[in-house]
Amino acid sequence: MAERGATLKQVVPRRRRWVPRVGAKTEAAAQILSPIALLLLWEVAARAGWVDQRFFPAPSAIVRAFWDAVTTGVLLHHLKITLWRVILGTLIGGVPAVLIGLAMGLWRWLRLTLDPIIAATYPLPKSALFPLLLLIFGLGEGSKVSMVAIGVFYLAVTNAMEGVLAISPVYFDVAKTFGAKRWDVIRTVALPGAMPLVLAGLRLGVGTGLILGVLAEMLGARDGLGYLLWSAWQTFSVSSLWATLFVTAILGFVSVQLVDFLRKVLVPWQRTSGRA
Amino acid sequence: MHDALRERGAGPTAHRDVVVRVTDVVKHFQHGRRQLRALDRVSFELREGRFLVIVGPSGCGKTTLLRILAGLEQQDSGEVWMRPSRDGHPPFAMVFQEQSVFPWMTVRDNVAYGLKLRRVRGREVEERAGHWIRKVGLAGFERAYPHQLSGGMKQRVSIARAFAVDPDVLLMDEPFSALDEQMRTILQQEVSTLCEEQQKTVIFVTHSIDEAITLGDEVLVMTHRPGQVKRLIPIPFPRPRDVVEVRADPRYGELYEEIWGLIAEEVRRGPRED
Numbered sequence: 001m002a003e004r005g006a007t008l009k010q011v012v013p014r015r016r017r018w019v020p021r022v023g024a025k026t027e028a029a030a031q032i033l034s035p036i037a038l039l040l041l042w043e044v045a046a047r048a049g050w051v052d053q054r055f056f057p058a059p060s061a062i063v064r065a066f067w068d069a070v071t072t073g074v075l076l077h078h079l080k081i082t083l084w085r086v087i088l089g090t091l092i093g094g095v096p097a098v099l100i101g102l103a104m105g106l107w108r109w110l111r112l113t114l115d116p117i118i119a120a121t122y123p124l125p126k127s128a129l130f131p132l133l134l135l136i137f138g139l140g141e142g143s144k145v146s147m148v149a150i151g152v153f154y155l156a157v158t159n160a161m162e163g164v165l166a167i168s169p170v171y172f173d174v175a176k177t178f179g180a181k182r183w184d185v186i187r188t189v190a191l192p193g194a195m196p197l198v199l200a201g202l203r204l205g206v207g208t209g210l211i212l213g214v215l216a217e218m219l220g221a222r223d224g225l226g227y228l229l230w231s232a233w234q235t236f237s238v239s240s241l242w243a244t245l246f247v248t249a250i251l252g253f254v255s256v257q258l259v260d261f262l263r264k265v266l267v268p269w270q271r272t273s274g275r276a
Numbered sequence: 277m278h279d280a281l282r283e284r285g286a287g288p289t290a291h292r293d294v295v296v297r298v299t300d301v302v303k304h305f306q307h308g309r310r311q312l313r314a315l316d317r318v319s320f321e322l323r324e325g326r327f328l329v330i331v332g333p334s335g336c337g338k339t340t341l342l343r344i345l346a347g348l349e350q351q352d353s354g355e356v357w358m359r360p361s362r363d364g365h366p367p368f369a370m371v372f373q374e375q376s377v378f379p380w381m382t383v384r385d386n387v388a389y390g391l392k393l394r395r396v397r398g399r400e401v402e403e404r405a406g407h408w409i410r411k412v413g414l415a416g417f418e419r420a421y422p423h424q425l426s427g428g429m430k431q432r433v434s435i436a437r438a439f440a441v442d443p444d445v446l447l448m449d450e451p452f453s454a455l456d457e458q459m460r461t462i463l464q465q466e467v468s469t470l471c472e473e474q475q476k477t478v479i480f481v482t483h484s485i486d487e488a489i490t491l492g493d494e495v496l497v498m499t500h501r502p503g504q505v506k507r508l509i510p511i512p513f514p515r516p517r518d519v520v521e522v523r524a525d526p527r528y529g530e531l532y533e534e535i536w537g538l539i540a541e542e543v544r545r546g547p548r549e550d
Binding site: 267 | 348
């Protein structure tokens, strides 16, 4: 803007706006640049001794630890195990949850029967169930996978039910006036109409499932990212703690992205504006 | 589903070309502990190709009457008869007041909806849906989703969806009430022309006296709750009509005054409690 020879008139923005007009490219750049700026600041702060390196090692040290863990295969080994538990738990918890939730939305008597049970158990912190799950499934895979499954289940089931209930009655009327039979109504109105909330529920569910899975691994596992985090704390290897945290964050990010991708495929009709 | 509509024998004095007959229909609604009478012994007949507009003060039960005709609600007593279609499908299609176009379907799939439910063959579905999309001026928008369309365009989709199944009777529940004035006039003209051209029998509910006079062959004015037939007024304008020219006709003003007088009387009186 302030090029050579630029007059004051040109420098002053022509239109005064409370919100500056920002192009899409600038927005994208800001989204990438802000974390980089934070990392740079951190690096400088660690090297200059402004922060305690024992707790906040410089990003470069973390990257080194990260690289070591990757090249020795340790990180990937544990990542694969956690990934497998999250995928399996999401399927075991999510698929029945969506089916039950849709059915509850469609049939009043089923809703009246199951809703009190779900409402009564929902407020219980799911992490509190882990000792019980250990008792039932032992230290094997079952206790961790079921923990993820429980986390996914609750959010997926309630959202799927709400998804059906949120459909405007006029769409059911339209189907009926065109002579739709029961199954036609389910196929052409209830299922597609509930899809946005079904996927919103899965998105939240996967996030919660990951939290509970990692927690379960910290408390009762010999492998997985949660175990790795816990043992890093116990051996006070802070760099590897940070490196594992970083990988766990990426896992969370990628799994939500996967659900978002699924939503783009299954709900192509949804307005996407307003979401970056 | 439409047991109520299946032949309940036309009476001996019936006109051969009667398509819809409503006899002494009564409907109550539960309002808290009280039962409110929404419709009180409503009766009328509609002959083939006629355009009937039902007007009345809001809350007079005109939409309820239409929903009973569509099989979406059940009357408490009285009879509703609609001439069955030759192919056994519902003999009518309905255009709704709100946004009733499925947001999860493209324009093409919305228009093809009724045809697919009727198990029409694939190629014929394409042809008929395409025909009606062009007919309502949406060519080029076949693959668009409703959220990409304006309110007027969505209502065009809804109209095309109803015409596509080629029903004998069209039920329209305040289809233009959410549109701005210009768009309303444009769609009034299009619907008037289409119904004339396709020889449809129409029952059209509105709260607009102007809309009633410009579109209808006859206007049924209803009383305040409980809704009864207050008067049936024939509209003398020939069809096809120009909905703007009709408004310039001196008889338009007289009709407007007459209908407004009837409705104002009802509005002033308010609902009669039973």
